[in-house]
Amino acid sequence: MRFSKTIRRVGTATILAATMGGASLAAEVADRVFTGGVVWTGNSDSADAEAIAVKDGRILAVGCDADMSAFIGPDTVTILLDGHFVVPGMIDNHVHFEMGSVGLTQVQLRDAATPEEFSRRIGAAAKGMPEGAWVLEGSWDHELWGGTLPDRKWIDGLTGDVPVAVSRLDGHMILANSAALKLAGVTDDTPDPAGGVIVRDEDGRATGVLKDNAMALVVGAVPPLSDQGMEEIFKGGMAHAVSHGVTQVHDMGYDWRSLETFRRLREKDEMSIRVYAFTPLDDWETLADYVAENGRGDEWIRWGGLKGFVDGSLGSTTAWFYEPYADAPETSGFPIADMAVLEGDVLGAAEAGLHVTVHAIGYQANDKLLDAFERVQDKVARDDLRFRIEHAQHLTADAIPRFAELGVIASMHPYHLIDDGRWAEKRLGKERLKGTYAIGSVMRAGAHVTFGSDWSVAPLEPLQGIYAAVTRRTTDGKNPQGWIPDEKISVLEALKAYTQENAYAGYQEDKLGRLNAGYLADFVVLSDNLFEIDPVAIKDVRVLRTVIGGEDHYLGK
Ligand SMILES: [Zn+2]
Structure with a gap:
């Protein structure tokens, strides 16, 4: 027995003090013990622990400070958290890693x-x-x-x-x-x-x-970077990610170069965040062969996910609606994919055991994609499809409950709403704002909702995303009570969307997204308790430490 059962079940209000007698007999010695913090393990609705013991990259125990002595041996390093707030490592469900990392240098x-x-x-x-x-x-x-x-x-x-x-x-x-x-x-x-x-x-x-x-x-005319140039740029991108408390990204690659770059970095043991790499949906047959030959990766770099597109974006008036744009009446947007071809690709990929996500922004894009997912789900005998819609940005009243009904994950990007909220009404008209960034409605309907940045479209900063989802205050300061305030969510819901829901959206809920014994030791130390401060102040909270696999990947001030 590695740990006492009660330690494994940290959470639901009880911290494990009473059980420690038995546990200490069986306990292993930790590499590092973090004590004196205010820890949200993800298992309850508020902070529910004080300390974390880690060994070999995994969490050995989570509990109150007094529990930790059982895991401290002569070589254990003890780190004082000084009352700071600890959350599970934050996962960003949607980045364009090459674009973002190159952008840091441009x-x-x-x-x-x-x-x-x-x-x-x-x-x-x-x-x-x-x-x-x-x-x-x-x-x-x-x-x-x-x-x-x-x-x-x-x-x-x-x-x-x-x-x-x-x-x-x-x-x-x-x-x-x-x-x-x-x-x-x-x-x-x-x-x-x-x-x-x-x-x-x-x-x-x-x-x-x-x-x-x-x-x-x-x-297509831009000369490609050398392999070494890509690796250097990616290292800069990873350093940027950890400085904002990001421990994993889901990379929506436009091609295979990102995945190949990450694999080379993994071989050199130079990964400093975890990555789930997506490759283009229309190339699913190549990925099926690739998986057959190479497996699906390890805890640092995984693949097996595919990303497709239905439409463009609201900002570029290429998101696909039913009615013309208010400020561009010549267009209602359009599908950039042939929908029949897209559905065939989704079906082929699903039958091949792969994971599919597709970008959809406009009302019509989301409706048509939900229809396609529903038809494919009826044909494919898999209960682990976990189809995702990236952005799910404008949803009709009919579309909102379908996420929960179909088990489709809404992969949403809250920073966009405080950015687009400055001008979206001009583009859509007042009536069509209903269902726009309907995060609260999709959550209340019972769907899995996960968060990310869409970096470099928005900053690679989960705290800014939490601030955006909770306050809905547009960046121009014009909506102090929140833009479409009915769709605001709680800090707890936003944190879950960046942690456990993202672990689920990447098939890792048994090892990431919460702070449980046996899970990978990924967590972030923040300057303030997000449950206690004024939500408006969340944007000013600092990342003090980012721990991945039990090791410090970032130390801030
Ligand atoms: Zn994107």
Whole structure:
């Protein structure tokens, strides 16, 4: 017997003091013991422990301080938590790791509030670029200056021959300069590809803005990074993640490069977060073969998940609705996938034992995807499909209960709502705001709801996501009581969505997402008790320590 049974069952109010006599006889010696904290194990509705003992990367025991002496041997290191708040390691259910990590090294446009400032920063970045390198990412936001799309003529004079392809923060539009269009062979006469738009002015001139599937015309011309360059950039991305209390990401890769990079880093023992890597859905047969040959990975890098798309984004007016956009009446958005092909891929992947998630934003996109998932579930005899919808951003009243009924996981991104809430009404009209980021409704209907950032679309910071979900205060300060306040949720619900629900969404609820004996020792020490502070202050809470597999991967102040 490794531990007493009562220690295994930490939780439900009782902390295990009374049982320690028996346990100490059987106890193993911990590598490290963390004591004097306020620990939320995930097993009750408030903080329910004080201390954690870890050994060999796993949790040996969780309980009150007095319990820990049983696990302390001569070589055990004791760490004082000084009353700080401890939560299970936070998992981000949706990142674009390559995009985000590259973005850390590129021009920062998220807060460039005028066309002049936007152009100035791109010009400055172009000056510092080595020969042949591109100015990329950026995360610009044209809503900051009233919604006029940028134009390559703003930046051509400042960037010269240096190619520029900077993306809107949602990743569904880029602005390319003339040098980039030239390298990519895109002219005013290039036809729009299926599922994409080459934005043109009234004279038919391509402005340099490319939407959705049209982005690939230019992005395909960017010279790929070397393997070593990718690894260095990923190490920067991992360091960034742990500094914000992220212990695992679900990486929504656009291709196989992310997974391959992580596997090389794993081989060199240089992983500093855990990763569940998704590869493109339309390539599911390749993944099925890959799994047959390589298995599904280990506790640091796993694969076997696939990501598809139904539509684009609200910010780029490419999310698929039933009715036209209020501020773009020529379009209701559109599917960027052929829905029959998509459903065939979901079916094939499900039958092959793989895990499927699909991006859907607009009302129609979510309805049609739920229909497709329902038909596939009727055909496939698996009770562990755990289909996910990424974003599930605008849901009809009929769609909301279907998540729970079908067992489809709503993979939602709360920071988007405090960002999009600044301008979504202009785009949708008041009536259509119902069902927008309906986090509370989907939870109350009993579905599995999980959270993430969609980094680099939003910051890779779970605390900002919790703040967003709990307060719904838009970033422009205009909704102090919350935007669509009926959809607010509690701190407890938000924490669960970042921990145990995400463990479930990645098939790891038996080893992660809670602080239980025998689970992997992933946890985060925060400066303040999230259950006790004013929710508005959550955005200022600091990450003091990020522990993964029992080891410190980040120490803050
Ligand atoms: Zn995304």
